Amino acid sequence: MYEFFIEPFVVDLTMSYALVAGLFLCISASVLGVFLVIRRMSLVADAMSHALLPGVAIGMMIAGSASLVVLAGGVITGLVVAIGAGIIMQNTHLKEDASFATTYILSLSLGMILVGNDGHELSHILFGTIYNISDIDIWVILIVSSVTMILLALFYRPIVMECLDPLFMRMDGGLGRITHLLFLVMLAFNLVAGYKVLGTLLVVSVMLLPAITSTFVTRSLERQIVLSAIISLCILYFGLVIAYNYNFPPSAIIAILGGVCYVVALLFGAQKGILRRTSKIQASPV
Numbered sequence: 001m002y003e004f005f006i007e008p009f010v011v012d013l014t015m016s017y018a019l020v021a022g023l024f025l026c027i028s029a030s031v032l033g034v035f036l037v038i039r040r041m042s043l044v045a046d047a048m049s050h051a052l053l054p055g056v057a058i059g060m061m062i063a064g065s066a067s068l069v070v071l072a073g074g075v076i077t078g079l080v081v082a083i084g085a086g087i088i089m090q091n092t093h094l095k096e097d098a099s100f101a102t103t104y105i106l107s108l109s110l111g112m113i114l115v116g117n118d119g120h121e122l123s124h125i126l127f128g129t130i131y132n133i134s135d136i137d138i139w140v141i142l143i144v145s146s147v148t149m150i151l152l153a154l155f156y157r158p159i160v161m162e163c164l165d166p167l168f169m170r171m172d173g174g175l176g177r178i179t180h181l182l183f184l185v186m187l188a189f190n191l192v193a194g195y196k197v198l199g200t201l202l203v204v205s206v207m208l209l210p211a212i213t214s215t216f217v218t219r220s221l222e223r224q225i226v227l228s229a230i231i232s233l234c235i236l237y238f239g240l241v242i243a244y245n246y247n248f249p250p251s252a253i254i255a256i257l258g259g260v261c262y263v264v265a266l267l268f269g270a271q272k273g274i275l276r277r278t279s280k281i282q283a284s285p286v
Contacts, residue, residue: 008244015244017133018197022236024141025194026206028148030232032187033211034224039163042212044082045204047104048184049191051081052200053111056125056192061114071140074192074200075185081107082184128199128251130240137196144193148186159183160221198251205251206232209258216269231261 008015036045055077059070085099092099115125152159158179161168166176194203210231214224239254267275 004245005241008241012244014131014133015240017138018130018240018250019237021133021138021141021197022130022206022240023233024138024145025190025197025203026232026236027229028145028152028186029190029194029203029207030210030228031152031225032148032183032190033207033209033232034214034221034228035159035163035183036187036208037211037215038160038221039166042208043100044085045187045191045207047085047100048078048082048188049200049204050104051107052078052188052192052195053108053125054114055111056195056200057111057114060125068136068140070195071144071189071192074195075188077107078188078191079184082188083181124199125195126199126201127249128195128197128202130197130250133196141193141197144189148190151182151186155179155182198254202251202255205255205258206236209255209262210235213258213262213265213269216265216271216273219271231258235261 009019010016033045036042052074055073055075056070057073058077059073062073063069081100081103085103088094088099088103094102111125158175159182162176162179162183166180168176190207191200191203194206197203198205210228211224213231214227217227218224235254235257239257240250242248242257243250243253265273267273
C-alpha cells in the first residue's frame with residue numbers, strides 16, 4: 001500500500017510538484033465549476049479552454065515556457081472570446097451556445113496554425129505536462145488560486161445572485177455586468193493556470209465533473225462547493241497514483257476518474273439519481 005499510494009511522492013520530486021500544483025488548482029477550479037453549473041455556463045468553460053490555445057501559443061513563441069507571459073496571452077484570448085461571444089449574442093439572433101461554439105472553433109483553429117507542425121508542442125499545450133512543473137508554475141497557480149478564493153469570498157453574494165437570476169442583476173445598474181466580467185476573468189485565469197497541469201482540453205475536467213457530480217448528491221450550494229472540492233482533490237490524487245504506477249497519461253486518468261464519479265452519482269445520487277428515483281417510484285403506492 002505504501003509503495004503504491006505514498007512512495008511515488010517521496011522518491012520522485014516531479015510527482016510531488018505535480019501533486020502540489022494540482023491541489024492548488026483543484027481547490028479554486030472546483031468551486032468555480034459549481035457556479036458554472038448553476039449559471040448553466042458549462043459550455044462557456046469548455047469554449048474558453050479551447051480558446052486559450054492561440055494566446056498560449058503566442059506566449060510560448062515570445063518567451064518559451066515562461067509562465068507569466070503564457071498566462072497573460074491565454075487570459076487575453078480567453079476574455080476576447082468570452083466578451084466577443086457575448087457581444088455577438090446580444091446583437092444577433094444567435095444564442096449563447098452558438099456564439100461561443102463559433103468563436104472557440106475559430107480560436108482553436110488559429111492556435112493550431114500558430115503552433116504549426118510541432119506536434120510535440122501542441123500535445124503539451126492540449127494535454128499538459130504535469131511531470132514538468134517548475135517552482136514558478138507552482139507560485140503562479142498558488143497566486144491565481146488564492147486570489148480566486150479571496151474574490152469569491154468577497155463577492156460571494158453578488159456572484160450567487162448573478163448565477164441564480166442574471167436578468168435581475170443586469171437590471172440592477174452595472175453590478176450584474178461587473179460581477180459577470182469578474183467571474184469570466186477568474187475563470188480565464190484558472191483555465192490558463194491549469195493548462196500545464198492538465199492541458200487546455202482537459203483542465204475543465206477538474207472544474208466541471210466534480211461540480212456536476214455534487215448536484216446529484218445535495219441541493220445545498222455550500223455543500224456542493226465543499227463536495228466538489230473534495231471530489232476534485234480525490235480524482236487528482238488517485239489519478240496521479242494510477243498514472244504513475246501503470247504508466248498512463250495522468251490528465252486522461254484524472255478526467256476518467258471524474259467521469260466515473262459522475263456516473264456513480266448519476267445512478268445512485270440522493271438528488272435525482274436514476275436508480276434511486278426508479279426505486280422510489282416502484283416503492284410508492286399505486
